[in-house]
Amino acid sequence: MQVHVKMGLVALLAGSVAVTYLCSFASKSFTQFFFSPPDQQKEISRVPKIRHVVLDESVVQGKRVFLIGDVHGCYDEMMELLHKADALRDDTVVIFVGDMVNKGPKSWEVLDFLRRSKVYAVKGNHEDHVLREYDKSKDPGYKLPPKYTWVGKLTSEEAEYLRELPYTISLPTYNVIVVHAGLVPGRPLEEQSNYEMMTMRNVVKTADGFEARKRATEGQPWAAEWTGPQHIVFGHDAVRRLQLYDHATGLDTGCLYGGNLTGLFLLGKERKFVSVKSRQSYINAVKVNQF
Ligand SMILES: [Mn+2]
Numbered sequence: 001m002q003v004h005v006k007m008g009l010v011a012l013l014a015g016s017v018a019v020t021y022l023c024s025f026a027s028k029s030f031t032q033f034f035f036s037p038p039d040q041q042k043e044i045s046r047v048p049k050i051r052h053v054v055l056d057e058s059v060v061q062g063k064r065v066f067l068i069g070d071v072h073g074c075y076d077e078m079m080e081l082l083h084k085a086d087a088l089r090d091d092t093v094v095i096f097v098g099d100m101v102n103k104g105p106k107s108w109e110v111l112d113f114l115r116r117s118k119v120y121a122v123k124g125n126h127e128d129h130v131l132r133e134y135d136k137s138k139d140p141g142y143k144l145p146p147k148y149t150w151v152g153k154l155t156s157e158e159a160e161y162l163r164e165l166p167y168t169i170s171l172p173t174y175n176v177i178v179v180h181a182g183l184v185p186g187r188p189l190e191e192q193s194n195y196e197m198m199t200m201r202n203v204v205k206t207a208d209g210f211e212a213r214k215r216a217t218e219g220q221p222w223a224a225e226w227t228g229p230q231h232i233v234f235g236h237d238a239v240r241r242l243q244l245y246d247h248a249t250g251l252d253t254g255c256l257y258g259g260n261l262t263g264l265f266l267l268g269k270e271r272k273f274v275s276v277k278s279r280q281s282y283i284n285a286v287k288v289n290q291f
Pocket of ligand 1: 236
């Protein structure tokens, strides 16, 4: 009898939890569906004034362009790569594909280098994470998680530099677009979601085109479905390492995980890579679908 009463109570409790959950889920979905533009469904930091930067002929004329994969605070490897490629010259335009900071050992040093040098970069999901933590840390009651302690020391100028990183950099001279994570095929640049440009890995086919997926468990790599006309250079996907498609090149070769840091020179239709070995595995393994 006692057992039955207990079971009844448990069932009642479980039922009420489920109903509460379903109600909150339904109302959230309803609100999101009717009142939020797509980007606000996923939390991101305040968007930069210019989302899409164009580096035209006046910037790249007579210069080499060198694109660098996800650095993640691997300052020593970054400097080694820049020297190996002889890229710190006035005749070389250097562009980073995002996720320059976080997770690795020397995020601040990388950020300081970026700000002091005449290099370009797009915003990755980790720059966005840093900004969200920075904004939260302005509340005196907020305690930064241990892995974001370095964010507490950022000046407002340093945060502002990260804030204004664009989501894409286009190089019409080379017919190239640089983005951190990816672009949804068949969708104009202006209609790409800020969140997805920093986080997507795959796309799934729908009746009217493609939808982005953050996780690689569903659909295809977006780059496999990208048919141009521009060539997209991106990072973010350390699990897949170097990705070579006709119209897309993925440069995240997992420096943070003991792989390589890879750079790419744009030379007409050819792709010339320069890479350096990671000095150590700063994190033991790439978690599949890591965010
Ligand atoms: Mn990333």
